[in-house]
Amino acid sequence: MFPEIDRQAILEIVENEEKTDKIMALLEEAAKREKQRRLALQAEGIKRARQKGTTLGRPRLPLPRDFPNIYRRYKDKEITAQHAQKLCNMSANTFYRVIHEFEEKSK
Template sequence: MEEKKIYGYVRCSSADQNEDRQMIALHEAAVPEKNIFMDKQSGKDFDRPNYKKLVQELKAGDLLYILSIDRLGRNYEEIQNQWRILTKEIGIDICVLDMPLLDTRNGKDLMGTFIADLVLQILSFVAQSERESIKKRQAEGIAAAKARGVKFGRPEKEAPDDFGRIVKAWEQKKLSFADVLEKCNMSEATFYRRLREYRLLRNK
C-alpha cells in the first residue's frame, strides 16, 4: 500500500508579500519542507504554477495543510471549486489551520460532512466579501487623496541646475539629443515636459 503523504501550500499576493506566517504554521504542523509548495503572485495575476504542480502530485488519502481558506482561491466560486476537486475528485484530506472545523479528517459521517461544507461556504463567502471591501476602501482612499492633490506613482524628476545651459547647447547643436537626456538623467517625455516649462518661464 502506497504511503500517504503530507503537503502544505503557501500563496502570497502583492497585498500580502510576507509568507513567514504561513510557513511557520506549516512547520508547526510538521509538514516536510520538500512537500511545501509556494506561489508568489502580483496584482490581478492568478497564475499559480506551483499549485498546479502540487495538484498533479496529490494522491487519494494524502493530507494538505493550508493556513487559511482564501489560499485556495481569490473568490467564493474558485474556493468552492478547488475544495471539490481536492476532496471529491482526488480524494485528499484538507486541514485549514486557522479554522479547526475545516479538517476533513474529522467527522466523516453525514453530519460532520454537512458541518464542514456549511463552514466552507460561509468562510469562502466571507473571504470574497472581505477582499471586495478592501478593494473598495482602497479605491475610495485613492480617490479622496487625488481630490486633495496627492500624486501617485514616481515623483517627477526635477530639471538639473544647469538645465538652461544644456538646452542652449542642444539648440545650438553642440549637444546631441542623446547627450542631453544623459546629462539631465531624464526620459524623452520628461525632458520635453521640463523644456516646455522652461520656455514658458523664459518667454514671460
C-alpha cells in the same frame, strides 16, 4: 488552539458544487466590498492631505544650473538629445517633459 474541524461537513460543502459556488460568490463579494472600502479611505486621505497642502509623490530634482545653456545648444543642434540628456543626468522621458515645461514657461 484551533476549534475542532468537522471534516465531514467540509467534504459535503466541497463536493456540493452549488454550495461551493455560493460560498465563492460570497467571498468574492466580500473581497470586492473590502477593496472599495480601502480605495475610498485612500481617496479620502489623499483629499485631506491636498487640502493641508501636503505634497504627494517623489520630489522633483532641481534642473542643472546650466540647463538654459544645454537647452539652447540642443535647440541649435550643437548637441544631440542623447548628449543633452547625459549632461542633465535625465532619462529621455524626463528630458522631453522638462523641455516641454521649459518652453511653456518661456512663452
